[in-house]
Amino acid sequence: MIKVTIAQTDAILGDKDGNLRCLENFCYKAKENNAQIICFPELATTGYSPSILGEQYYSLSKTENEQTDKLFSQLSSKFNLVIICGFIERDDTTGKIYNSAGIWIPNKKLISCISENASISS
Numbered sequence: 001m002i003k004v005t006i007a008q009t010d011a012i013l014g015d016k017d018g019n020l021r022c023l024e025n026f027c028y029k030a031k032e033n034n035a036q037i038i039c040f041p042e043l044a045t046t047g048y049s050p051s052i053l054g055e056q057y058y059s060l061s062k063t064e065n066e067q068t069d070k071l072f073s074q075l076s077s078k079f080n081l082v083i084i085c086g087f088i089e090r091d092d093t094t095g096k097i098y099n100s101a102g103i104w105i106p107n108k109k110l111i112s113c114i115s116e117n118a119s120i121s122s
Contacts (some may be wrong), residue, residue: 013047016060020045020071023085031079042086043099061090061097067104069110076104089113118120 007026011019023040030038042048045068046060064066072083082105089100098115105111 002037003033003035004036005030005033006038007038007044009041009042009044011041011047013049014056014060015108016046016067019047020068022070024075027075027079027083031081036083037082037084040083040085043088044085044100045087057088057122060089061088063080063090064110069104072102072104073110076108077106080106082106089115 005026008021009019009022009026011022012018023044024044026040027038036101043063046057061122067086068087075081076083082103084103086099086101087103089098090096091098100115103111104112
């Protein structure tokens with residue numbers, strides 16, 4: 001049987017560092033409860049309010065091998081835990097940012113990003 005933790009978080013708008021610490025704590029709790037998968041909400045790393053954050057979303061966005069990816073890759077491998085989390089993804093080629101969900105699998109790179117069709121920025 002697979003044990004899944006669904007984490008309902010209350011992200012602080014624009015406080016990515018604080019939100020990541022909170023998400024990290026949820027991963028510790030999931031492991032303590034023998035979960036194999038943890039799933040976080042949409043834009044759990046930054047909070048959700050494009051109209052309030054506006055251009056700040058660009059500075060909060062991430063690409064592969066940056067803060068969000070590194071943290072979840074480490075936690076996933078350390079705890080043997082699949083992590084699914086919503087974050088702001090930046091396309092290095094176009095500079096556009098997207099409301100995405102990443103999937104981190106133990107001992108692997110970020111394996112998938114599922115992005116909405118419309119970008120957050122123009």
